[in-house]
Amino acid sequence: MRRVAHEPGYVLHHYDWSESSIIVEAFTRAHGRVALVAKGAKRPSSNFRSVLLPLQPLSLNWSGDGEIRTLKGAEWGGGEVMPTGDALLSGYYANELLLRLLAREDAHPRLFDAYAALVHVLATDRGEVLHAAALRAFELLLLRETGQLPALDLQTLTLTPVSAQGRYRLLAEAGVRAAHADDDAWLIGAHWQALAEAVQDEAPFVATLHAVAGLPGEARGHLRQQLRELLHYHCGIGTLRTRQLMMDLQALS
Structure with a gap:
């Protein structure tokens, strides 16, 4: 199974996948535009909720070989707050x-x-x-x-x-x-x-x-x-x- 770690990226858009998960369309430096399923991202306790925001630099980890990969981790890359x-x-x-x-x-x-x-x-x-x-x-x-x-x-x-x-x-x-x-x-x-x-x-x-x-x-x-x-x-x-x-x-x- 292909794994990618610490890839710089941005969230372009996301939409519902299930009652608790979302599909994230991300723009990354080395892999271009990728689709990632963030499992459990809609749950109140999910670490993804406060991180998967647009126009914020992120460090992304994912795995999988299909058209939609599985997001394993996401961290804020630091820098500026979101534009308004x-x-x-x-x-x-x-x-x-x-x-x-x-x-x-x-x-x-x-x-x-x-x-x-x-x-x-x-x-x-x-x-x-x-x-x-x-x-x-x-x-x-x-x-x-x-x-x-x-x-x-x-x-x-x-x-x-x-x-x-x-x-x-x-x-x-x-x-x-x-x-x-x-x-x-x-x-x-x-x-x-x-x-x-x-x-x-x-x-x-x-x-x-x-x-x-x-x-x-x-x-x-x-x-x-x-x-x-x-x-x-x-x-x-x-x-x-x-x-x-x-x-x-x-x-x-």
Whole structure:
């Protein structure tokens, strides 16, 4: 029987398995997304109840060879407390993207590090601009790690470099192309070039975060719109559940 010990991970989601147990969808550094049954986790005396929380670094132990493994132990990895408010919703949004776009047992250690860095930003910084830039950086790296992000400094159909002052748009089925006159969201080539360089940096999350934060406000908004369209396309849905929840809460307020 395969055993894994002291594996860094995060809880993405959990759902009921039986009257006393739950299935945990976890994102781990060396094993990617895994499904773990936490037996007895709903009992008041279970040690899992206070540990298996989202957006918290964990050390996980499990065993088994099936599609769903058996969780043997979980310990809090230390660090920050759980994000709150809009930052918490942003974290749930990142979790939903991982659940929809990552196959099980497909390791992405660089993406795991980017996710951990995103959680750190959401938990420790209250700046809305930085939170938004961190989310855009994570979205870009998620798309790149899953092979769904075209080269941002090339026009996809012709493979010709973008011009620094030209206007370009990122589309799900066409990649990067010259913006049309009626396009309402685009970035100039210099911005795409900066983002292309950042996602390939040795420290990609930090570099991409700085690249996004350095964009003018209007360009950050255009990037957000284009990435949202691309992510929805690859997720195969019109609106993510967490996105709909955000819009509903904004409408109430």
